[in-house]
Amino acid sequence: MTQTDDYVLGRGIADSIRLASPVSVLGSTKYPNFNMAIALILVITRLDAQHLLWKLYRGHDLHPLIPMTDGMKIAELGTGTASWIFGLARQLPPTVELHGFDICDHQFPVKNLRPQNVSLRVLDSLVDPPASMCGQYDVVHLRMWASNLRENTISALVRHIKCLLKPGRYIQWEEADLVHQRVQGEGAASFEQNINDLFKKANLDYRWVSELPSFLETEKFKIIESDTGVFEHELVQLCTNTYLLALREILQGIKKILGQDLPLVIAEQELALYRLFLQNTRVVYNWSPVALLAQSQEVEV
Ligand SMILES: C[S@@+](CC[C@H](N)C(=O)[O-])C[C@H]1O[C@@H](n2cnc3c(N)ncnc32)[C@H](O)[C@@H]1O
Secondary structure (H helix, E strand, O other): OOOOOOOOOOOOHHHHHHHOHHHHHHOOOOOOOHHHHHHHHHHHHHHHHHHHHHHHHHOOOOOOOOOOOOOOEEEEEOOOOOHHHHHHHHHOOOOOEEEEEEOOOOOOOOHHHOOOOEEEEEOOOOOOOOHHHOOOEEEEEEEOOHHHOOOOHHHHHHHHHHHHEEEEEEEEEEEEEEEEEEEEOOOHHHHHHHHHHHHHHOOOOOOHHHHHHHHHHHOOOEEEEEEEOOOOOHHHHHHHHHHHHHHHHHHHHHHHHHOOOOHHHHHHHHHHHHHHHHOHHHOEEEEEEEEEEEEOOOOOO
16 A cells, blocks of 8 residues: 555655655746755765665674774764764764864764764865874774776875874775676666766776775785675665665766767766666666775884
8 A cells, every 4th residue: 555545755756756846836946956955965865875885784883803992093084974983983982083084074964963072174185184194093994985086096095094094003995896796687787888988988997996905005004804795685775776876976977077078878878877766676786895904004114
């Protein structure tokens, strides 16, 4: 029974269409920011759903091999909605300092919701950090940087991380490998092939993710754990849902780069993506989760 009961929340496509109706009734030109507001909430909710995905997959926030010490300092780069930091704040003593950094503060939770030992700041992690931050951190955490990096920018990021860490301390990194994927269902394989072509044209190269452990080794990090897996059971669907939403955002980003040159190709991919959305419970579209724990050099050289 879904048609005639009095359930007020949504369960499917028809309910989403109903949700959009107030603006169509009142006139969308009167409320030009309505769709933008929904889009922002979608992005934030996707990040929080991805946090749940990682949490259920890994079973922890802070890697259990990282020793907890009083007064330790933890940084997260590209913190987004800071869901990882907020989760940790609930588990660690208030003497632990948690600092989230992001190039943009649009997704930060409002100040009065932040615990006392949490600070969130705008900082570009692809340039050297201020001297006052160097050698201050016991842990640097990164997650889901796949679409942030372009050719050669990984070196700048790793230089930034090295600068922040105390000698012999930890980098914990969870990443999405968009090259080695698990894809099943009608239209999914051809969508993958076509979107990969678009990625190439937009200079989005995701190969660095599987090369990350060897790159960190050449940068003198000691790899403690390096694991590439697949999602199983209910996490397959959660990954598909969040990934399809992310691809919608990536396609919007690609439009900014290539929209003038390839409007038709992009429109076709958008359409193919919406077809995948419509049959989402029958489609598997998963990236591979990569988890890494490494230690910086014991002695500064
Ligand atoms: C996909 S989100 C991941 C957010 C968070 N790490 C998580 O897993 O929920 C990537 C984040 O990296 C941020 N970012 C992109 N380039 C950056 C840069 N150069 N320095 C710092 N943050 C950056 C984006 O603003 C965005 O919030």
